Amino acid sequence: MPNHTVLSVSQLNRYIKSLFEQNLQLKDVFIRGEISNFKGQYASGHFYFTLKDKDASVKVVMFRNYASHVRFTPENGMTVLVRGEVGVYDRDGVYQIYCREMQPDGIGDLSLAFEQLKKKLSEEGLFDSAHKKPIPPFPQVIGIITAKTGAALQDMLNILRRRYPSVVVLVRSVLVQGEKSAADLCAAVRQMDELGLCDLLIIGRGGGSLEDLWSFNDEALACEIFRCRTPIISAVGHEVDFTICDFVADLRAPTPSAAAELAVPDKKDLQFQLFSYERQMAQKIESRIQVLETQFGRHKRIHDSLSMRLSALQTKLEGYQNHQALRSPYYTVEQAQARIEEQAARLNALMPVRLEREEARLGKAAGILDSLSPFKVMARGFSVVTMKGKTISSAGQIKAGDRVTIRLTDGTVPAQILQGGKESE
Template sequence: MRVLSVSQINFFIKSLIEGDGRMRDIYARGEISNFTDHYRSGHLYFSLKDEKSVLKAVMFSSAARRLRFCPKEGMRVIVRGRVAVYEPGGQYQFYVEEMQPDGVGALSLAFEQLKEKLAAEGLFAEEHKRPIPPFPARIGVITSPTGAAVQDIRNILSRRWPAAEIVFCPVLVQGEDAAAQLTAAVKLMNAQKAADVIIIGRGGGSAEDLVAFNDETLARAVFASKIPVISAVGHETDFTICDFVADLRAPTPSAAAELAVPDREEMRAALAQLTRRLCGSVQAGLDDRRQMLDALASANVLQNPSAWLSPRR
């Protein structure tokens, strides 16, 4: 009779499970339960369950950092990873490499989660919105130097209000470094008091293209800005977190440029109208006083002073 140690049994089970290629890269669907987020290490520990069974799972920080949303208790998810044995404890579990919500996209869920969080903190409240100055002398523009947005903004600003100076801060508007560059640009504009109003944005794109404008750090930088911010991200149907937290939302970069400055021709027309009204008011005042003077001059005492003096003499 051969007697095995506990370690030998666990090692044997480990070799059986991990030696099976079918357990190395698989997908699983289930509901998250017993969820624990180790904030210091960044590891996520939880169980996946369905109507009949429970499977322990772990997602290490290296994989968890790539998540676009926040997993929560009771959320249904689809995970990809491998089944392996934790030999010292004699437990097998699912090591998760990727996770996505079951039934809704990760980006959409992340957007809704952040939107709900920031709205609860009051970052979207109207009482925090700063007014856009009516006649800005300097317009800060934060966008890509190679996109069509910057050229559209320049053309419209130069046509509508050429007296304004454009302070351009080129940044990436998509990719891993885009959110950090956008945030730094907003902070730099404020630190140097570089503009009277800031336009931040880009042209339209897919949900993946607009991820940088749904960044929490950028949203907080825009909220903290002392300079009013106009958000111009995408087309009319695209909304981002940056749109909600900004002082004014424009559907396109071109529309943002129109909202940022007055129209020179409209100002000329308004000035001409005011001039005409002023001249008319002055002329009407002069006519009224001329009539008063004529009425006084036609009085008997002025037309025939002796008739008034004789009885009194």
């Protein structure tokens, strides 16, 4: 092979690399593919992965200065669009894509980053309702974190003055978009909370594109709001706009103007409530007065009745005080003794007459009783026959062999019946 030029491996790789570099079409290519073998955990900050479809694959490298601008987290299996330059890594002799830009296929990189951060913070519990602080019903001092030149601030101030003129408003002017805005918002939330002067904070801005509102999707800002001890209302963009700030705040308002309305009560409503309370109080007082008047009337009638009874008792007591017995008890005792002696004399006079009368009545009754006594009859020769305690008054009541008792005037004689008797016809 003396007539052929012999190249080293390095020379060959450098030659092929130069061919790639001279091809202008390979300087700026767009490629769609699925990520695999993703390695983005190096301290250098570079991304290394493979981009593939169903038939082929190609290696991709994305250096840190480009990778730092990727807003979402690349994952294996994700279909992406990459933009970059096709070149040769001459050490290994392989070609690869040097990626400058990358975005999800079919969805914007910001939208994907939003969904990824939303899922991450939700899993960490930053959106849980248990951590939400109640909004004070009557805040005395409200802090507003927004751009001082924005129309949103003027709208909120006008509404707060109209609805609740007594509230004090402290404004912390911040950047609401741009590279430094997220850090400025974090510092504002931390400063306003540490001051401890505000009962409530409102953080927000007017409407804009997703890019304009992106500072309110910052993870550090979400953590700062979560740690804030002062209740916070999020008021970012329009009603259709949602940010991470909305989910982690204690209350989400669809617009800055709505936040001002949610932050304070309307003085007209308060005046109406006070009027209603005043009317209810007057009705209750009137009703209470009527009840007390009724009770007073009842108590007065009782008092009058007791007064009459007391007056009667006093009159009676005066009568007792004037009674002879109370004025001279010895006189009363003498009168009672005289009545007792009079009654005793009458009793002594009537007693013999009464005894004589009763003795006569007793003698007459004894004579009648004696004439009816069975013993008088038996004294004339009659007797009484009994059997087993029962008086025998008929011959048919006994038969031969019966044992009977015969009662005579001076005693009883047992006897036995020898022959049954017959009743006389």
